[in-house]
Amino acid sequence: MNNNMRIFKTPEELAEQFAIQLMNEIQDHSGEFFHLAISGGKTPDILFSILAEKYPDSELWQKLQLWWVDERMVPRTHAESNFGVVQKLLLSKISIPEENIHRIKGENDPEAEALSYSKQIQDKLPERNGWPQFDLILLGMGDDGHTASIFPNQLELLDSDQICEVATHPDSGQKRVTLTGKVLNNSSEVFFLVTGRTKTERVSEILEKKNGAEKYPASHISPDFGDLKWYLDEAAAKKI
Numbered sequence: 104m105n106n107n108m109r110i111f112k113t114p115e116e117l118a119e120q121f122a123i124q125l126m127n128e129i130q131d132h133s134g135e136f137f138h139l140a141i142s143g144g145k146t147p148d149i150l151f152s153i154l155a156e157k158y159p160d161s162e163l164w165q166k167l168q169l170w171w172v173d174e175r176m177v178p179r180t181h182a183e184s185n186f187g188v189v190q191k192l193l194l195s196k197i198s199i200p201e202e203n204i205h206r207i208k209g210e211n212d213p214e215a216e217a218l219s220y221s222k223q224i225q226d227k228l229p230e231r232n233g234w235p236q237f238d239l240i241l242l243g244m245g246d247d248g249h250t251a252s253i254f255p256n257q258l259e260l261l262d263s264d265q266i267c268e269v270a271t272h273p274d275s276g277q278k279r280v281t282l283t284g285k286v287l288n289n290s291s292e293v294f295f296l297v298t299g300r301t302k303t304e305r306v307s308e309i310l311e312k313k314n315g316a317e318k319y320p321a322s323h324i325s326p327d328f329g330d331l332k333w334y335l336d337e338a339a340a341k342k343i
């Protein structure tokens with residue numbers, strides 16, 4: 104079995120264990136700030152609720168700099184806003200300084216926001232090999248093998264020389280702003296949190312490096328200088 108993989112009975116157990124891991128990592132981090140980038144999706148939603156419930160008053164929130172891996176270009180009050188969900192489930196319930204929260208402004212023009220967000224990342228994050236380095240990036244994987252907002256029909260975003268790009272959802276046409284492959288692969292750590300039966304096939308294709316898996320953006324994520332970990336529930340791991 105892959106050392107970098109852990110399997111949990113349920114999405115709730117996965118999120119509980121990841122919450123503990125995350126808080127320990129923030130605590131043990133030697134730098135002044137811990138730069139975390141989070142994804143949207145249903146698995147992180149459970150995580151945000153658990154963090155709010157278990158650690159509402161933690162002093163570690165002072166040390167956290169919170170960023171987004173991707174955002175849907177909708178206003179923050181829209182049901183599909185990744186920021187809106189985190190605001191509701193987590194940020195409204197913990198004591199985190201406003202200046203530690205770095206959202207992608209979904210209400211702005213996508214191209215302008217991709218540039219402005221890239222600039223903020225460049226200004227605040229340490230660099231390694233000429234690219235900003237997050238301490239931890241939290242990713243999910245869609246049923247089609249996408250990760251962040253890098254979809255199978257836009258594989259070129261994996262090799263982009265920009266920190267952020269504008270992506271288009273292949274079905275809905277919704278615009279997104281997303282971190283690109285080189286930034287994702289420059290992180291000190293990347294965690295995939297993947298749950299549910301609809302992910303079973305993709306997970307086995309990618310983790311077992313089957314032929315054709317390279318068409319899935321998630322299969323190209325493997326940090327150059329860092330660690331890659333896959334946290335799965337039993338349903339997603341069924342074919343491994």
Ligand code: 6PG
Pocket residue numbers: 142143144145146147172173174175185242243244245246249250251252298
């Ligand atoms: C988004 C994402 C996206 C997500 C996957 C998995 O905002 O849509 O960041 O990449 O992580 O689609 O989502 P689930 O956890 O809901 O399966």
